[in-house]
Amino acid sequence: MTTTQPLRFIRRGQTVTLGNVPPTRTLLEVLREDLHGSGTKEGCGEGDCGACTVVLGAEEDGRLTYRAVNSCIRLAHSVDGMAVWTVEDLSDTDGTLHPAQEAMVQCHGSQCGFCTPGFVMSLFGMYQNHVAKGEAIDRKLAQEELSGNLCRCTGYRPILDAAQHMATLPAATVDEPSLLRKLQHLAQSTPAPEADSSYISPETLAALCEARAAHPEAQIVAGCTDVGLWITKMHMEFERVLDVTRAAELRRIEDGPTHLSFGAAVPLQDAYAALVADRPQLKSFAARFAGLPVRNSGTLGGNVANGSPIGDSMPLLIALGATVVLASIRGTRELPLEALYTGYRKNVMAADELLAFIRVPKAPSPAVELMKVYKISKRFDDDISAVCLALRLVLDGALVRSASIGVGGVAATPVRAVRTEAALTGQPWTVDTVRDAMAVLRGEFQPISDMRASSDYRREVLGNLLQRFWLESQGWQQVNLESLTLEAL
């Protein structure tokens, strides 16, 4: 039986050290069962309700980052070397509440109180990332950053008020220099990794490839926002876990002249921020990808490698012409993203290979590129797509020089709509072309009927979304609820 190395993190200014924590133990289990802290709640055990939200602090480029994450699906060992805040860690020793807490009291933001610790922690994350930096929190920002926290009692209005009220209360500060010193000390005092540990998190890509070759049976994890559910819901147990999130190369975003290159362990939140900076029209889509705690934990590489047919990154990346770089001790190879997949959650990666980078061509001049992504789900925010359609056309005057279309929710893998692309390429960008292409797109896939939508609806709406794309390309306003603007109501 292999063992794990001690798990160490900073909480309330002190180093917490735990021995023999199994590789699949969740952070929530450690907090509630091992550390007897019952403040953090389990609402769903799958990262969808946010009751278990905690905030992680880490050093990145000499600065502290604060990320609200779901502790219920986060593996405990993944926070080794970080700072952890739970709802019990915010108030002063004299009982003075943190502004995130006091605002919730004053705005009547808690009723049954069970979701409250999670909301408080998301608010604490917002406090550190906005209020502490002198940035205002308006209602829209509050809605976006709290969309991963569910409340069944209040109807949210008082909680959104609380988010905006925090900044008016006496400030609370984190002693960042001291915490950074503690984190650095923790990093320096990390024992040398044991080769046979059951939780391996190498610090370089080379070491990662070696570990992968040595332990092809190990379960690879990144942010664990899906593998976490295999543990909590499917009750899977892994003898060994290989965590890719500590490999320095995989945590970087490189902004090159023609491409954005994403290390596979870049959190979704950061990856989408870079994509949105390049193509601002992706902003709403980025905000609709799960909730912030999932985007903070989950990685772009994890979303891609996992290859779910309803993962939202892949249709977008396919449309953008992204490639993936696979790495192993034998070297690297690069292939189009859609070529990664061979079937339902199956891919071309060899036993010793892992996903290292995702390379995304940058936007050309907006004059030649038409690019949009549409998502249909039952709930606007924090939901999985019934259908996701990403479209990118390069126009040459009135002609479609090239078409690149990624689709989710219609097949066993994320797919490229090659027939629809062919129906558009070289054609004039006119209503007739669009009408023909709509029919092709509706007929190109045989989606299943499931709890998210029927096959007929998925087909029908695919064509209709192409119609919406056409209308928007022609400058039509008010044809998309996402961008609906109305006179003051």
Place this chain on the structure above:
Amino acid sequence: MNAPEKVVMDGAAAVIPAAGVSRFHESARAQVAGAAHYIDDLPEVRGTLFAAPVMSNVAHGRLVGIDDTAARAMPGVRDIVYSRDVPGDKMLAAFAGDEPVFAIDTVQHVGQVVGLVVADTVMAARRAARKVKLDIEILPAILSVHEAHAAQSYVLPPVFVKRGDAARALSRAPHTLEGTLEIGGQEHFYLEGQVAYALPQEQNQWLVHSSTQHPGEVQHWVAHALGLHNHAVKVECRRMGGGFGGKETQAGHLAVWAAVAAHKLRCPVKLRFDRDDDFMVTGKRHPFAYKYTVGFDDNGLLSGLKLSMMANCGFSADLSGPVADRAVFHADNAYYLADVDIASYRCKTNTQSHTAFRGFGGPQGVIVIENILGDIARELGLDPLAVRRINLYDAAQPVGTPIDTSPEARNHTHYGMAVEDNILHPLLERLEASSAYQARRSAIALWNAKSPVIKRGIAITPVKFGISFTATLFNQAGALVHVYTDGSVQVNHGGTEMGQGLNTKVAQIVADELGVPFERVMATASDTSKIPNASATAASSGTDLNGRAAQYAARNVRDNLASFVCGLDGCGAGAIRFKGGQVISPVATRDFTDVVQRAYANRIQLWSDGFYRTPKIHYDKATLTGRPFYYFAYGAACSEVAIDMLTGESRVLAVDILHDVGTSINPAIDIGQIEGGFVQGMGWLTTEQLVWNEKGYLSTHAPSTYKIPATGDIPARFQVELWPEANREDNVFGSKAVGEPPFMLAISVYEALKEAIAAARGDGARVLLIAPATAENVLCAVMRPAGAD
């Protein structure tokens, strides 16, 4: 900002009473600090074991055998408990007696609990539960309400309510409409899942911590299953992490299961459901299907209504009888139904046993008549608000005038109760103005004419909701008020705190009754050993019943103190006032604590019970007539929505609510109930879709697939106002119940969606919108061929 602050001034000295002010929730500071304890947070007693359910994976079948060898061999597993291990009655002590504790010879739905694995850890129990192999011989399953009705598969006999002659009225009506309607169910999704912790005590006594709205019933069920008298079982609940009706009967199941396991293993057992198991095992809001024929004149005035309501009750009766009854009682909503013929079928299907859920059938009654009135208005080309308005019950007569009982008075419900307190005429008028309904309706029509893809709709719908348990006997409550010698006050009552602020309101009431500051009163956990035989905290009645009982208990203590002070000062008891922490007699003003200490020294009783029963109500279950409700709560909402004709996606853009809570005991808490109820109702009708597959498996069994509203779903404009008038009946502090009525205000969203769909169609055809109005259902309604039903 909907959070009001109201300070009541009293004479020259500003004395702020506890009630009428937006006090913070009594647990708010603990909740935000993670210091409020729920059942799973209680320190575990040494030796505690953990349980997980073994569930049927078949909708209907004969349970032939169980192979649990593999499960028993797993690490940490202590035992597996089945029906044969139940020491008492193997049937639950439910009303209808039709549910086994654990499945016996047959399984009746996917998720039915067959047994319980008990292990050293939660995860060990859950892993092992999946390894238990059930040998089930599959039997035909009934999965839809229509199949059940066709097969006359009912959990309880049908109920018919008639007044006048609907058939004759229909034959004489200038216009008639026939239609059908399908309204989906709803998962409670309390954030704290179901949980119970059963602890054997000495001499075969039991302590059960249960997240329950009805500790008394949990006590009764556990005693019944263990073969004990009720006095041997004590059930405690400090708070729930949400209830919404889902912890009225359903909590009892978990408590019984945990207790049976604890009985067999002779150690404490905790059973906390995984969220997915919670979805699979417990009942939900009843899905309903309807068929109707309605007659009306050129103005949309209703004349006759024939209505069949088919409730999908699931596999057992549970609370389906009273739920379906309440749907019948609310099929009028706010409208006078002259000649009416309602049939209510309680259909038995092989699904979870559907149960109480905020509104308790009321929403399923209200939505059908609102749907009908919206359709009539569009059929006639009239403003739906105008059609709703002319059908309202007559306005309330001045207080004190004898009630006019003639049919012309249009003030008697179809079950024979006079509507004496109707305030909807002025209430609707005020909301119509404050929401600028008419101007916006015109603006929307112009906008829709020019907008090719996005269509908007606006609708105002009222609610009239009957307050009281329809089972008259439940309308009683008890409370205890203890005054300690330091002047601090503790109150305990038979109600339960599920987030609705009951304990806060009760403490406010007690504080004012004793004239002490709010902070001096502390409410404690619901406990069957303190208040026996308490009713469920349900039917919106928590404050009406327990608040009054606590007020009476406090009044008894106050009377004792007043008599004592009278003796000191030689004045009449009526001359003593309790205010601002002082006891004021014509002779002297004393500090409350000083009076308490002197009274104690003089052996005066400083604690008391209080008991309340709701007056005036009576109801004949055989003839379905009488006065089931003490009063009605009223309200109305104006909702505006937009839909996308290409995809069926929708957004709620603006909501204005005007709601009647009588004189508010705590405006912030009441507004919290209104907003929260509205948003929950909006979820029921828009995003929350329960999907059972062809094998009866609930495929939306987690928040990843079942979508309750999130922060982004609430409208940019969300205005809530309280109607400024006291309850016309004598109710505690002039207040009205608030828990359920606002839920039905969300029907305005459904009606606004239908308006938008009608605009999208533009063909004048009837709008048939299946609820919930998911994007797919909206697109279906937009694209449905005209004339197809």
